[in-house]
Amino acid sequence: MNPGLYIHVPFCLRKCPYCDFYSESSLAQKKAYLEGVVREMDLVAKDLCVEAPFDTVYFGGGTPSLLKPSEVARLLEAARTRFSFGEDVEVTLEVNPGTVTPTTLAGFKVAGVTRLNIGVQSLDDGTLSFLGRLHSAGDATAALEAARECGFSNIGADLIYGVPGQDLAAVRADVAALLSHAPEHLSCYMLTLESGTPLYARHGNRDFSMPGDTEQGAFFGAVSDTLTENGYLHYEVSNFARGAGFVSRHNTKYWEMATTVGIGPSAHGFYTGGGAREHPVRRWNVAHLGTWLEHLARGERPVEGEEALDREAMMTEALYLGLRRMEGVDLGALSRRFSQDLGWVLSPVVKGFVDEGLMVADREAVRLTRRGFAVADGIVLRLLQAL
Ligand code: SF4
Numbered sequence: 202m203n204p205g206l207y208i209h210v211p212f213c214l215r216k217c218p219y220c221d222f223y224s225e226s227s228l229a230q231k232k233a234y235l236e237g238v239v240r241e242m243d244l245v246a247k248d249l250c251v252e253a254p255f256d257t258v259y260f261g262g263g264t265p266s267l268l269k270p271s272e273v274a275r276l277l278e279a280a281r282t283r284f285s286f287g288e289d290v291e292v293t294l295e296v297n298p299g300t301v302t303p304t305t306l307a308g309f310k311v312a313g314v315t316r317l318n319i320g321v322q323s324l325d326d327g328t329l330s331f332l333g334r335l336h337s338a339g340d341a342t343a344a345l346e347a348a349r350e351c352g353f354s355n356i357g358a359d360l361i362y363g364v365p366g367q368d369l370a371a372v373r374a375d376v377a378a379l380l381s382h383a384p385e386h387l388s389c390y391m392l393t394l395e396s397g398t399p400l401y402a403r404h405g406n407r408d409f410s411m412p413g414d415t416e417q418g419a420f421f422g423a424v425s426d427t428l429t430e431n432g433y434l435h436y437e438v439s440n441f442a443r444g445a446g447f448v449s450r451h452n453t454k455y456w457e458m459a460t461t462v463g464i465g466p467s468a469h470g471f472y473t474g475g476g477a478r479e480h481p482v483r484r485w486n487v488a489h490l491g492t493w494l495e496h497l498a499r500g501e502r503p504v505e506g507e508e509a510l511d512r513e514a515m516m517t518e519a520l521y522l523g524l525r526r527m528e529g530v531d532l533g534a535l536s537r538r539f540s541q542d543l544g545w546v547l548s549p550v551v552k553g554f555v556d557e558g559l560m561v562a563d564r565e566a567v568r569l570t571r572r573g574f575a576v577a578d579g580i581v582l583r584l585l586q587a588l
Pocket residue numbers: 212213215216217220221222224262263264297320
């Protein structure tokens with residue numbers, strides 16, 4: 202599989218209380234950051250050993266739409282002159298409603314962005330307010346409409362559900378409102394409480410309660426049913442596409458453990474290596490803009506840590522990532538790759554899940570049912586314990 206390039210844009214106008222991604226709320230160092238990205242590309246390009254050309258670029262964050270179109274164009278040009286790219290490149294930019302106008306969106310298109318991922322999260326003002334988002338439902342609607350009017354034909358939207366105060370009808374209404382914009386892709390996430398965030402602390406103080414397992418399962422089912430009934434492919438636990446042509450090419454690289462180069466503070470990269478390197482390596486950058494810049498000023502790669510994935514770790518990840526996808530895991534291929542008969546090892550546990558209707562299995566492959574998707578993490582854990 203071709204490699205992909207991820208660029209982390211570490212700026213947000215304000216920190217959302219549930220978010221644990223790295224970002225800074227001041228744009229004062231934006232110019233230094235842009236120069237740093239180009240410098241980091243130089244350093245990465247010197248060491249990089251990939252056989253195929255890149256076919257994706259993903260601007261994630263943070264809030265990449267705080268960059269100007271000319272700045273996005275500059276980073277894309279810098280990437281093109283340092284790495285090899287194929288003809289057909291998916292270039293995704295994450296957009297926060299309220300940070301863009303029809304003019305900036307049109308500018309991103311001219312800059313070379315082919316796909317927008319809009320952080321809608323909800324089209325209900327009460328839900329957005331609970332999430333502490335800066336934008337309103339009106340801002341999100343305006344961004345979705347403007348994106349379409351600018352000619353983007355591949356628009357993704359993020360949705361968060363299971364927000365305290367929501368019932369099943371509210372979740373369904375939010376999905377229906379989003380569907381009226383016919384996005385090509387939807388990423389739907391259940392709200393989770395990340396340790397260390399203000400929302401986590403509020404929950405600890407009993408300010409609100411989270412939906413229980415049964416309610417969460419019902420929400421998940423409602424989201425999946427509504428979207429599949431409307432022609433979307435539920436191709437990964439949290440991801441839906443309006444047909445196979447709109448599956449996220451970049452995210453597929455993570456699920457298939459292809460090489461992804463991560464640039465920017467806190468960015469992660471995964472290097473499958475070629476022949477000479479024994480184990481694939483995951484590498485992550487320092488999660489602090491100032492420190493990241495200091496490393497680059499010294500001519501060093503701003504890497505905070507790395508982990509070589511041995512056979513067991515690769516097998517674990519392949520199982521974990523595969524079961525979260527519609528296709529499931531080809532146990533025959535996995536057994537051959539890791540020289541271990543996984544079908545035989547896992548069959549007693551798999552049988553239990555099949556009997557419960559959570560999994561479908563034949564001699565070669567296992568995949569989760571829609572009900573299984575709802576409890577995917579627990580199933581994967583049980584399988585891993587059996588290995
Ligand atoms: S805008 Fe996105 S990245 Fe920034 S704080 Fe909010 S959730 Fe996190």
